[in-house]
Amino acid sequence: MYRYDEFDARLVRERVAQFRDQVARRLDGSLSEDEFKPLRLKNGVYLQLHAYMLRIAVPYGTLSSRQLRQLALIGEKYDRGYGHFTTRTNMQFNWPRLRDVPEILDLLADVEMHCIQTSGNCIRNVTADHFAGIAADEIEDPRPTAELIRQWSSLHPEFDYLPRKFKIAVTGAEHDRAVVRAHDIGLRILRNAKGEIGYEVMVGGGLGRTPMIAKTIRSFLPKADLLAYLEAVLRVYNLEGRRDNKYKARVKIMVHEIGAEEFARRVEAEFARLDGPAIAADPEEVARIAAYFASPAYETLPARASGFEAAKAENRAFATWASVNLFTHKVPGYAAAVISLKGIGDAPGDITSAQMRVVADLAETYSLDELRITHAQNIVLPYVKKDDLFVVSQTLVEVGLATANAGLITDIIACPGLDYCSLATARSIPIAQALAHRFADEKRQLEIGELNIKISGCINACGHHHVGHIGILGLEKSGQESYQITLGGDATETAAIGEILGPGVPADDVPDAIERIVSVYLAQRTSGETFIEAVRRLGLAPFKAAFLEKTHAPA
Amino acid sequence: MSTAKRPPLPVILLANDLLDGEVVFWTGTHWSPEPKDARIAHDDASATALEGAAAKALSANVVVDAYLVDITTDANGHGVPNHYREKIKTEGPSVRRDLGKQAGLYNIVRSGT
Numbered sequence: 001m002y003r004y005d006e007f008d009a010r011l012v013r014e015r016v017a018q019f020r021d022q023v024a025r026r027l028d029g030s031l032s033e034d035e036f037k038p039l040r041l042k043n044g045v046y047l048q049l050h051a052y053m054l055r056i057a058v059p060y061g062t063l064s065s066r067q068l069r070q071l072a073l074i075g076e077k078y079d080r081g082y083g084h085f086t087t088r089t090n091m092q093f094n095w096p097r098l099r100d101v102p103e104i105l106d107l108l109a110d111v112e113m114h115c116i117q118t119s120g121n122c123i124r125n126v127t128a129d130h131f132a133g134i135a136a137d138e139i140e141d142p143r144p145t146a147e148l149i150r151q152w153s154s155l156h157p158e159f160d161y162l163p164r165k166f167k168i169a170v171t172g173a174e175h176d177r178a179v180v181r182a183h184d185i186g187l188r189i190l191r192n193a194k195g196e197i198g199y200e201v202m203v204g205g206g207l208g209r210t211p212m213i214a215k216t217i218r219s220f221l222p223k224a225d226l227l228a229y230l231e232a233v234l235r236v237y238n239l240e241g242r243r244d245n246k247y248k249a250r251v252k253i254m255v256h257e258i259g260a261e262e263f264a265r266r267v268e269a270e271f272a273r274l275d276g277p278a279i280a281a282d283p284e285e286v287a288r289i290a291a292y293f294a295s296p297a298y299e300t301l302p303a304r305a306s307g308f309e310a311a312k313a314e315n316r317a318f319a320t321w322a323s324v325n326l327f328t329h330k331v332p333g334y335a336a337a338v339i340s341l342k343g344i345g346d347a348p349g350d351i352t353s354a355q356m357r358v359v360a361d362l363a364e365t366y367s368l369d370e371l372r373i374t375h376a377q378n379i380v381l382p383y384v385k386k387d388d389l390f391v392v393s394q395t396l397v398e399v400g401l402a403t404a405n406a407g408l409i410t411d412i413i414a415c416p417g418l419d420y421c422s423l424a425t426a427r428s429i430p431i432a433q434a435l436a437h438r439f440a441d442e443k444r445q446l447e448i449g450e451l452n453i454k455i456s457g458c459i460n461a462c463g464h465h466h467v468g469h470i471g472i473l474g475l476e477k478s479g480q481e482s483y484q485i486t487l488g489g490d491a492t493e494t495a496a497i498g499e500i501l502g503p504g505v506p507a508d509d510v511p512d513a514i515e516r517i518v519s520v521y522l523a524q525r526t527s528g529e530t531f532i533e534a535v536r537r538l539g540l541a542p543f544k545a546a547f548l549e550k551t552h553a554p555a
Numbered sequence: 556m557s558t559a560k561r562p563p564l565p566v567i568l569l570a571n572d573l574l575d576g577e578v579v580f581w582t583g584t585h586w587s588p589e590p591k592d593a594r595i596a597h598d599d600a601s602a603t604a605l606e607g608a609a610a611k612a613l614s615a616n617v618v619v620d621a622y623l624v625d626i627t628t629d630a631n632g633h634g635v636p637n638h639y640r641e642k643i644k645t646e647g648p649s650v651r652r653d654l655g656k657q658a659g660l661y662n663i664v665r666s667g668t
Contacts, residue, residue: 029616047620049644050655052576080654097575347650419648429650
């Protein structure tokens with residue numbers, strides 16, 4: 001994985017020193033809250049319901065064991081012994097004290113991490129496919145591109161004060177696991193007819209109060225043109241994006257208002273004006289970055305691992321975990337293991353410091369010292385030899401991290417919601433917990449198969465509810481929490497926004513409502529048909545009817 | 556203090572401590588981390604006094620995000636927020652009863668003005 005060079009290291013240290021000074025000036029009253037707020041946000045410090053919150057960037061979701069151990073230490077020393085992984089693959093601490101934040105930032109800098117641009121109206125942490133470098137359907141590892149963008153966008157003076165926040169995601173595979181079409185810019189690495197590698201550039205996606213699926217504005221962009229083209233997109237947006245209305249300030253609104261074609265025309269005009277070669281990164285630098293993501297030295301192993309097969313035959317729980325939580329590795333004899341942070345009754349994405357240390361040790365011993373954070377709030381051990389998987393899973397069992405539910409109905413995405421977040425209009429975590437309990441039966445989960453439930457505690461949609469097969473949005477209705485259910489969302493290359501099924505329901509009624517929706521699927525599916533395929537075939541009507549059955553029934 | 560409309564009486568004044576972020580309550584003389592210490596304003600004059608205390612504390616950089624919260628008094632005479640949002644803010648995360656004020660955990664030790 002990428003290691004800081006002297007410039008990266010200096011930039012991060014200088015930023016820590018600068019923020020230390022800003023905090024000191026806030027505390028001595030030289031800076032008012034209005035003056036300080038944009039500064040703290042640029043360093044990932046929010047004020048939440050109960051305390052400050054610190055959001056730490058995990059660039060493209062990649063972490064080393066050392067980094068995860070440092071997060072464990074910070075959680076223990078400066079927080080309440082746990083952290084929370086978000087849908088943007090960042091880590092959030094819920095209880096830091098403002099006066100401790102400079103010290104925490106120094107600890108992060110020690111392990112080449114930072115909180116720069118994890119909030120504010122700037123280019124945020126760049127995300128990527130969590131199976132980068134290991135997926136068989138990959139054309140190229142997206143992480144060198146993501147790292148290049150991270151370096152280009154970090155403290156970029158022109159784009160430090162955008163109309164609104166700006167999120168970029170990159171995938172290098174056919175199948176989109178990075179939700180690229182729900183980002184301000186989505187990049188998909190592809191090959192053209194000549195066999196050259198480049199990017200499909202999608203712009204104007206986003207969830208929030210006005211959900212939009214990104215439109216392709218360039219079907220093939222040569223690799224060398226990437227930064228100049230991004231600069232053109234950002235410049236057009238920065239100059240013309242709306243600053244008069246926060247709710248209309250995202251680039252998706254501009255793309256929607258003027259149309260993708262006109263937006264593309266303006267970008268191309270700006271791109272033609274720019275001195276592309278001067279903006280493009282030095283090929284030597286590009287090669288230096290790419291070298292960090294070169295394929296590791298894999299061992300030559302048989303595709304059929306006898307120890308792994310024997311362990312599955314002997315241990316049913318392991319066999320289930322292996323059938324659900326493993327991802328096929330492009331190299332024979334290896335697998336990527338998904339560590340579910342969705343134990344039944346747990347808060348999705350939460351992990352204790354003790355668990356972090358165990359996972360860090362596993363990654364160090366069995367996964368080439370590397371792990372990935374997924375947008376679905378889970379962890380991946382990307383390079384595990386199949387014959388090591390049993391030992392890995394047994395260790396995970398001991399710390400409550402061996403839940404076999406990756407991609408199943410209880411692998412629920414949920415934002416922190418009103419239990420922590422000051423923007424939330426309702427709680428998310430208790431809904432996720434209630435649903436996990438309702439569908440906890442392993443056999444039943446497997447029978448239902450792949451089904452993504454995504455929950456947001458407000459219209460800002462951090463929980464990606466719009467692109468959940470079933471989406472749940474927590475709102476306030478007459479002083480009570482009320483949950484709006486959507487159906488048919490899709491976070492992949494066939495991205496779609498879910499449609500609302502009917503009026504909101506109270507928290508207690510959510511599990512029954514989901515149960516009724518799932519029952520329609522189970523009753524009407526054809527052989528091998530997944531939930532989302534059935535929704536597409538059947539349309540909304542039968543699900544809506546089942547959903548409304550209870551909602552409209554007399555009390 | 557925000558210029559938002561004053562909530563219905565009775566009200567208390569809460570905020571987050573500047574240094575620690577902890578939720579704190581105006582007692583009439585100082586900020587306390589304990590919800591039960593909150594001074595309850597039953598009439599307009601008392602509510603105006605709370606607003607004055609908020610403005611003073613904000614400009615003195617003692618607290619942030621100070622605002623009035625409408626409450627109902629419980630059997631002990633303590634103010635309990637009417638809205639679920641402020642209830643959670645006052646107690647701690649509903650999914651972690653071991654954390655926040657409900658667990659007797661306080662971020663701050665001092666409580667001066």
